[in-house]
Amino acid sequence: MRDTIYALASARGRAGVSVVRVSGPRAFEACRALCGDVPAVRRASVRNIEWAGEVIDQPLVLSFAHGASFTGEESVEFHLHGSQAVLSAVLSALSEQPGLRTAEAGEFTRRALENGQLDLAQVEGLADLIDSETEAQRRHAMGLMQGRLREIADAWRVQLVRAAALIEATIDFVEEDVPVDVVPEVMELTTAVLLQLKQEVQGFGAAERLRDGFEVALVGRPNAGKSTLLNALAGRDAAITSTVAGTTRDIIEVRMSIRGLPVTVLDTAGLRETEDEIEQIGIGRTVDRATAADLRVFLLDGAEVPLVAPKPGDLIVRGKADLTTGEGLAVSGKTGQGVAELVDAMGVALENRMASAATINRARHLEAVSRAIRALETAQGEVWAGSDRVELAAEHLRQAIHALDSLIGRVDVEDLLDEIFSSFCIGK
Incomplete structure (x- = not known):
């Protein structure tokens, strides 16, 4: 069984409210152990937290069902009175629950990614949102977190999959030229995507400066x-x-x-x-x-x-x-x-x-888009070369699609995750 994790999800220090988040298969069990029951999901309820024979605090408690929480797992949040004494006592009580451990940096968000609640671009947008200092940074980060880059990449992908399907259909025509009715649509689709990708590259500098x-x-x-x-x-x-x-x-x-x-x-x-x-x-x-x-x-x-x-x-x-x-x-x-x-x-x-700022704003984004551009330009050259090059054209279209998939984390991101999540705080 996967570990259940917990951590302070709000800022450290004295505050009006401190939020402790618990996520994983034993989250509800831990809530029952401390509060006696689990409140109805997505309904804030006041409960006593009792441990070692005494009431530690009387917080607001929220529960989230599997598939309907930030992480995609069963989750509980304790909105405590924000004193260090209360926080320390609650964290100590959670540490004694079987199967629970303290979360690592960015582990809640990593689980959201692994469980399909967020894509990688949304994770990066969340990191940017947390770090944002100005209104323009907040707006750009919020767009990424809400899936703007995924929507754009998905639209590109649809067009390239259509172009690839047209090319694949011509491979059977080994003794003939590529059907004349296919080439114009392939070129139209790939040229439209190329234009947008190049606009992203041109606007990358401004978007990066907005972020940094x-x-x-x-x-x-x-x-x-x-x-x-x-x-x-x-x-x-x-x-x-x-x-x-x-x-x-x-x-x-x-x-x-x-x-x-x-x-x-x-x-x-x-x-x-x-x-x-x-x-x-x-x-x-x-x-x-x-x-x-x-x-x-x-x-x-x-x-x-x-x-x-x-x-x-x-x-x-x-x-x-x-x-x-x-x-x-x-x-x-x-x-x-x-x-x-x-x-x-x-x-x-x-x-x-x-005015020309791109949606992409990280070196990883720029590298993926640049790979897609190179693959598409090569694919177009192969299409014009004739029927004996259609298989190469199809392969380069697949490479372009693969590059765009890596943009939002569908493929080739495992080696990046540790670096990305190391910048997150423990409770996120």
């Missing part, structure tokens, strides 16, 4: 007001400011949300020619980091910024707007003038890059 966060670099000459602006954006003194040029020697980072997007703003060393060895190191790091950033905000003080050139879409801003006048976007970190407008401009620039 965008970087915006403040770039300018020394004493242009970058550190003061960073402090204004952060709402705190994140960077040291002074009138001495070259005060910032290293890169300072502030994490924030702009229009629901996760953004790390970088305060970089002032760019200038210098003989100071330490400052040169900071400037070198600035050039590298600013070049790699998703967006650069050039803070001008009346002179050109050396070493780093603006790219299309970068923002050119006049700094120290409280001391100077001129046209265009201007900002003063000291007084706050123009800060809201700058944040809005940064948000618009990043949202424009998100």
